[in-house]
Amino acid sequence: MRRVTVPLADRAYDVVVGNEAIGQLGDLIPQRTRRIAVVTQAGIPSRFRDLAEHVGERSVEVFEIGDGEANKTLGTIETLMRSFAGMGLTRDDLVVGVGGGMVTDVAGFSAASWHRGVPVVHVSTSLLGMVDAAIGGKTGVNLPEGKNLVGAYWQPSGVICDLDALDSLPPREMRCGLGEMAKYHFLTGDDLLAMDLEQRIARCVEIKAEVVASDEREGGRRALLNYGHTLAHALETATDHELAHGEAVAIGLIYAAELGFEMDRIDAARVDEHRAVVAGEYDLMTRPPDGLGIDELVALMRRDKKALDGLTFALDGPAGVEVVAGVDERPVRAALERFLA
Numbered sequence: 001m002r003r004v005t006v007p008l009a010d011r012a013y014d015v016v017v018g019n020e021a022i023g024q025l026g027d028l029i030p031q032r033t034r035r036i037a038v039v040t041q042a043g044i045p046s047r048f049r050d051l052a053e054h055v056g057e058r059s060v061e062v063f064e065i066g067d068g069e070a071n072k073t074l075g076t077i078e079t080l081m082r083s084f085a086g087m088g089l090t091r092d093d094l095v096v097g098v099g100g101g102m103v104t105d106v107a108g109f110s111a112a113s114w115h116r117g118v119p120v121v122h123v124s125t126s127l128l129g130m131v132d133a134a135i136g137g138k139t140g141v142n143l144p145e146g147k148n149l150v151g152a153y154w155q156p157s158g159v160i161c162d163l164d165a166l167d168s169l170p171p172r173e174m175r176c177g178l179g180e181m182a183k184y185h186f187l188t189g190d191d192l193l194a195m196d197l198e199q200r201i202a203r204c205v206e207i208k209a210e211v212v213a214s215d216e217r218e219g220g221r222r223a224l225l226n227y228g229h230t231l232a233h234a235l236e237t238a239t240d241h242e243l244a245h246g247e248a249v250a251i252g253l254i255y256a257a258e259l260g261f262e263m264d265r266i267d268a269a270r271v272d273e274h275r276a277v278v279a280g281e282y283d284l285m286t287r288p289p290d291g292l293g294i295d296e297l298v299a300l301m302r303r304d305k306k307a308l309d310g311l312t313f314a315l316d317g318p319a320g321v322e323v324v325a326g327v328d329e330r331p332v333r334a335a336l337e338r339f340l341a
């Protein structure tokens with residue numbers, strides 16, 4: 001069992017990683033909590049949904065949300081808000097998100113919004129959630145115009161990453177987590193696959209915790225965590241989320257390398273290294289589905305939430321991955337044409 005602290009001064013919190021980590025949930029619950037609203041989904045194993053044995057004498061109500069990105073909407077948030085009103089949830093109570101990244105995004109945003117902010121704890125049950133989505137306090141929902149365009153920064157009081165939850169995770173969901181894990185390879189150069197699973201997840205959490213502590217609200221350095229994500233979010237929207245997030249990130253990493261090459265930031269050997277890691281070491285997709293249009297993808301990338309000054313990308317270069325704003329559309333299109341061919 002490992003504990004990683006996200007060091008945010010008076011709002012620091014622990015991420016517990018390991019088998020049977022759910023047994024540590026009680027340690028993460030604020031003392032004043034009387035009632036707990038559990039936000040989860042029907043397919044989550046009962047041992048992680050049914051929290052009564054871990055929360056003492058506190059009352060618990062469970063609220064299920066639908067599966068998939070189609071349910072990551074403001075409509076779902078409204079339904080949860082009305083459920084919170086019905087149970088009488090107050091600022092002295094707690095929301096617990098139990099599920100993958102979609103669940104913790106929705107649970108976190110609902111907690112940030114209810115009574116202008118109630119505590120939240122996440123019990124992450126997917127690899128993607130454990131290495132990325134449940135950590136760092138970014139919450140949000142989608143609009144038809146783009147992914148995660150409505151949200152808030154709301155740090156949890158703690159996060160549980162119980163590795164037993166991964167035993168029943170479908171192979172595609174495991175690959176989604178590997179897409180985010182591959183991103184950390186390029187941010188740090190760490191050979192994560194040389195570690196056992198507990199070490200790998202804890203190391204990803206450490207990397208993200210250090211970045212979040214230095215730039216909680218993505219004013220600069222935290223945007224590096226979006227490496228590969230500009231095209232990834234566009235692909236998710238363009239495919240109506242038939243392409244899962246981690247799959248899209250893997251593809252986005254290759255495109256980011258192609259764009260870096262197009263802009264003379266990296267050489268062909270570095271692009272080949274991206275392909276070797278993503279396709280070879282992590283066995284992930286490297287190109288998007290057929291039939292996507294360049295005009296649509298460019299328009300979607302312009303609406304990306306980190307596009308503060310025109311097209312904005314996290315791109316590899318001589319000094320490592322950096323955030324590059326105001327990228328000219330010509331190399332973006334040239335790289336896309338080569339990438340989609």
